[in-house]
Amino acid sequence: xxxxxxxxxxxxxxxxxxxxxxxxxxxxxxxxxxxxxxxxxxxxxxxxxxxxxxxxxxxxxxxxxxxxxxxxxxxxxxxxxxxxxxxxxxxxxxxxxxxxxxxxxxxxxxxxxxxxxxxxxxxxxxxxxxxxxxxxxxxxxxxxxxxxxxxxxxxxxxxxxxxxxxxxxxxxxxxxxxxxxxxxxxxxxxxxxxxxxxxxxxxxxxxxxxxxxxxxxxxxxxxxxxxxxxxxxxxxxxxxxxxxxxxxxx
Ligand SMILES: NC(=O)C1=CN([C@@H]2O[C@H](COP(=O)(O)OP(=O)(O)OC[C@H]3O[C@@H](n4cnc5c(N)ncnc54)[C@H](OP(=O)(O)O)[C@@H]3O)[C@@H](O)[C@H]2O)C=CC1
Ligand SMILES: O=C(O)C1=N[C@H](C(=O)O)C[C@H](O)C1
Numbered sequence: 441x442x443x444x445x446x447x448x449x450x451x452x453x454x455x456x457x458x459x460x461x462x463x464x465x466x467x468x469x470x471x472x473x474x475x476x477x478x479x480x481x482x483x484x485x486x487x488x489x490x491x492x493x494x495x496x497x498x499x500x501x502x503x504x505x506x507x508x509x510x511x512x513x514x515x516x517x518x519x520x521x522x523x524x525x526x527x528x529x530x531x532x533x534x535x536x537x538x539x540x541x542x543x544x545x546x547x548x549x550x551x552x553x554x555x556x557x558x559x560x561x562x563x564x565x566x567x568x569x570x571x572x573x574x575x576x577x578x579x580x581x582x583x584x585x586x587x588x589x590x591x592x593x594x595x596x597x598x599x600x601x602x603x604x605x606x607x608x609x610x611x612x613x614x615x616x617x618x619x620x621x622x623x624x625x626x627x628x629x630x631x632x633x634x635x636x637x638x639x640x641x642x643x644x645x646x647x648x649x650x651x652x653x654x655x656x657x658x659x660x661x662x663x664x665x666x667x668x669x670x671x672x673x674x675x676x677x678x679x680x681x682x683x684x685x686x687x688x689x690x
Contacts, residue, residue: 441468443468443469443470444468444469444470444490444491444670444671444674445469445470445472445487445488445489445490445491446463446469446470446471446472446489446490446491446492446493446670447471447472447473447474447475447483447484447487447489447491447492447493447513448460448463448471448473448474448475448492448493448495449475449492449493449494449495449496449500449504450475450476450494450495450496450497450500450519451474451475451476452476453495453496454578454659455495455518455659455662456493456495456496458659458660458662458663459493459495459662459663459666460474462660462663462666462667463493463667463670466667468671469667469670472487472488472489473487473489477496477500481503481504481507484507484508484511484513485511485513489513490513490514490674491513491514491515491516491670491673491674492504492508492513492514492515492516493515493516493518493666493669493670494508494515494516494517494518494519495518495519496519497519497521497580498519498520498521498580498581499521500519501517501519501521502526502529502530505517505530505533505542506533508540508542509530509533509534509536509537509540509542510533510536510537512537512539512540513540514540514541514542514673514674515541515542515543515673516542516543516545516666516669516670516673517542517543517544517545518545518548518662518666520546520581520584520585521581521585522544522546522585527679527681530542530679531678531679534677534678534679538677539677540677541673541674541675541676541677541678541680542673542678542679542680543669543672543673543676543680543683543686544679544680544681544682545665545669545682545683546585546586546588546589546682547585547586547589547637547662547665547683548661548662548663548664548665548666548669548683549637549654549656549661549662549665550664550665550687551654551655551656551661552586552637552639552654552656553665553682553683553684553687553689554654554689555590555639555641555652555653555654556586556589556590556593556682556684557684557689558641558652559571559590559593559594559641559643559652560593560594560596560597561597562641562643562650562652563593563594563597563598563601563603563643564597564598564600564601564603565643565645566643566644566645566650567604567606567607567644567645567646568606568607568642568643568644568645569594569598569606569625569641569642569643569644570606570619570625570626570627570628570641570642571583571587571590571591571594571622571625571626571627571628571639571640571641571642572627572628572630572639572640572642573586573587573627573628573629573630573637573638573639573640574629574630574631574632574635574637574638574639574640575629575630575631575632575635575636575637575638576631576632576633576634576635576636576637577631577632577633579631582620582629582631583620583622583627583628583629584629584637584639586637586639587622587627587629587639588622588627589682590639590641591622591623591625591627592622592623594623594625594641595622595623595624595625596623605624606624606625636655636656636657636658636659637655637656638653638654638655638656639653639654640652640653641653665683668683668686668687669683669686672686
């Protein structure tokens with residue numbers, strides 16, 4: 441059987457360099473290109489890549505995806521920075537390139553995907569809910585893509601269930617003290633040397649609390665999800681948002 445031809449964008453980065461090794465080690469894949477900043481995207485088409493794994497930066501991801509989708513190259517995207525405007529633009533490119541698939545995964549680790557699922561399930565049952573994400577200090581964006589997605593899923597679950605807003609008597613606060621407001625859910629971002637990627641969802645009700653915590657201790661935690669995404673994205677034309685859709689968890 442012929443191998444899946446995979447390219448990695450952001451190949452010298454923290455997660456991209458790990459993805460290069462994972463693709464090289466996968467028996468059903470061939471690494472056909474490994475691009476860093478400044479490398480020409482024409483290498484992608486010339487390499488015959490079927491799937492591009494996009495692990496760059498929020499300022500680079502859109503141009504890379506426009507090229508990939510325009511050339512019928514499926515994409516598995518871990519890069520953060522997704523807004524409604526950006527998603528709409530991407531959907532427009534995909535509409536003009538039927539058959540091409542893009543997976544955007546706010547988090548590729550199974551534990552993080554399950555954290556989001558568990559949080560969604562628990563959210564309507566507690567009066568209060570807040571999200572705390574903790575990352576290495578080299579991360580350029582805050583809050584993390586995972587925390588943003590988690591808060592959005594929590595907010596939707598509470599809206600659907602008719603759960604009232606969480607109680608909060610704060611009348612005076614230093615800027616930022618109550619975190620960022622993501623769809624009504626406070627999200628707090630910690631940056632600390634020694635950490636990689638961690639998240640807690642704190643839920644509180646009368647006389648009880650529930651904490652859902654996930655820790656990525658090494659970039660290897662993201663690799664099975666990336667490889668799964670690369671194998672599946674070609675059979676999922678259009679936009680898939682969240683790895684849970686390829687894990688039958690949606
Ligand atoms: N979804 C998930 O599970 C995960 C997502 N991430 C996300 O992935 C992204 C990368 O994270 P991380 O590896 O820590 O960041 P790094 O800064 O370590 O890596 C990004 C790499 O991309 C390179 N780059 C920038 N622009 C381009 C371009 N146009 N073409 C090719 N390469 C480019 C950068 O080069 P230079 O240094 O020269 O700028 C750098 O080497 C972030 O958005 C992060 O949040 C990270 C881990 C897991
Ligand atoms: O930058 C990181 O490191 C990570 N980024 C993603 C995010 O913003 O959610 C995924 C994971 O948290 C690691």
